[in-house]
Amino acid sequence: xxxxxxxxxxxxxxxxxxxxxxxxxxxxxxxxxxxxxxxxxxxxxxxxxxxxxxxxxxxxxxxxxxxxxxxxxxxxxxxxxxxxxxxxxxxxxxxxxxxxxxxxxxxxxxxxx
Amino acid sequence: xxxxxxxxxxxxxxxxxxxxxxxxxxxxxxxxxxxxxxxxxxxxxxxxxxxxxxxxxxxxxxxxxxxxxxxxxxxxxxxxxxxxxxxxxxxxxxxxxxxxxxxxxxxxxxxxxxx
Numbered sequence: 001x002x003x004x005x006x007x008x009x010x011x012x013x014x015x016x017x018x019x020x021x022x023x024x025x026x027x028x029x030x031x032x033x034x035x036x037x038x039x040x041x042x043x044x045x046x047x048x049x050x051x052x053x054x055x056x057x058x059x060x061x062x063x064x065x066x067x068x069x070x071x072x073x074x075x076x077x078x079x080x081x082x083x084x085x086x087x088x089x090x091x092x093x094x095x096x097x098x099x100x101x102x103x104x105x106x107x108x109x110x111x112x113x
Numbered sequence: 114x115x116x117x118x119x120x121x122x123x124x125x126x127x128x129x130x131x132x133x134x135x136x137x138x139x140x141x142x143x144x145x146x147x148x149x150x151x152x153x154x155x156x157x158x159x160x161x162x163x164x165x166x167x168x169x170x171x172x173x174x175x176x177x178x179x180x181x182x183x184x185x186x187x188x189x190x191x192x193x194x195x196x197x198x199x200x201x202x203x204x205x206x207x208x209x210x211x212x213x214x215x216x217x218x219x220x221x222x223x224x225x226x227x228x
Contacts, residue, residue: 009153032214043117043203043219044156051214089155093214100146100171101205101217105155 003027004092006104013111019077021107023090026071030092034101035064035075038087047088048075080111115139119204119220126194126227134189134223136204143209145187146217149173149200156203162187163209194227201225 005024013019023033031052036044050057050064050073057064063076077084090104120135138145146161148171158171162181176198178190187206191198201224205217 004155006155034216036219041222043221045219046216049214049216091156095214100158100161101207102158103148103156105153 001026002105003030004090004102004104006088006090006107008107009105010108010110013080013109015082015111015113016079019075019080019084019109019111021075021077021088021090021109023073023075023104024071025073025092027092027094027102028071029094030102031095032093033064033066033073034091034093035062036089036091036103037084038089038106044089077109080109082111082113085109085111117204117206117218117220119202119223121223122221124223124225126191126225128194128196128227130194132191132194134191134202134204134225136187136189136220137185138187138204138206138218139185140206140208140218141184142206142218143184144207144217145181146171146205146207147177147179147187147189148203148205150203150222151200159189159202191225196227199225199227 034049035047038044048062066073087106089106091101117138147159148156160179162168204220207217208215
């Protein structure tokens with residue numbers, strides 16, 4: 001049972017345009033959500049997070065939106081740059097099991113020139 | 114600032130062999146976890162620990178063993194390697210916050226092939 005889903009395995013966006021990566025979850029107990037970025041042969045690196053008490057969090061070019069009623073979150077990258085080309089993982093946790101993160105399957109973003 | 118260090122980076126095992134993947138962190142984080150990454154499967158939790166002496170199973174624990182004798186180290190043991198354990202393994206650590214949540218920091222990964 002996949003509790004965190006990323007239904008788009010890949011996405012291609014032109015440099016300078018907006019990249020939108022989507023993530024859906026099924027567990028209503030999740031109250032903290034994170035996005036990680038992963039380059040080949042490296043470990044995932046933390047990008048941005050959002051608590052369930054918010055519906056938006058922004059950090060530079062990266063904004064995460066949370067829609068609790070739809071159990072959906074999205075990551076917006078504006079403007080997209082070639083260095084953003086990587087695999088992006090959505091992850092979630094609950095306050096009760098703060099030591100555990102549940103990950104989605106990832107979306108490979110390709111930013112083209 | 115080393116962060117999370119995993120050794121080895123690459124390993125080839127024969128079916129039935131045992132080995133230990135090492136993980137060490139220098140950030141004094143209470144939480145540590147092991148994940149495996151397989152194509153199309155994302156990162157799946159194998160075992161995790163909320164502090165020294167305390168471990169618990171994750172989503173895919175079979176065939177793996179862990180212990181946490183110190184805050185810094187969290188080794189993952191493969192008891193009898195099988196081809197299904199061919200994967201990339203990531204260790205992560207996370208600070209236990211008094212309020213709210215924190216992000217996890219990952220090591221560089223260990224690519225394991227079982228033949």
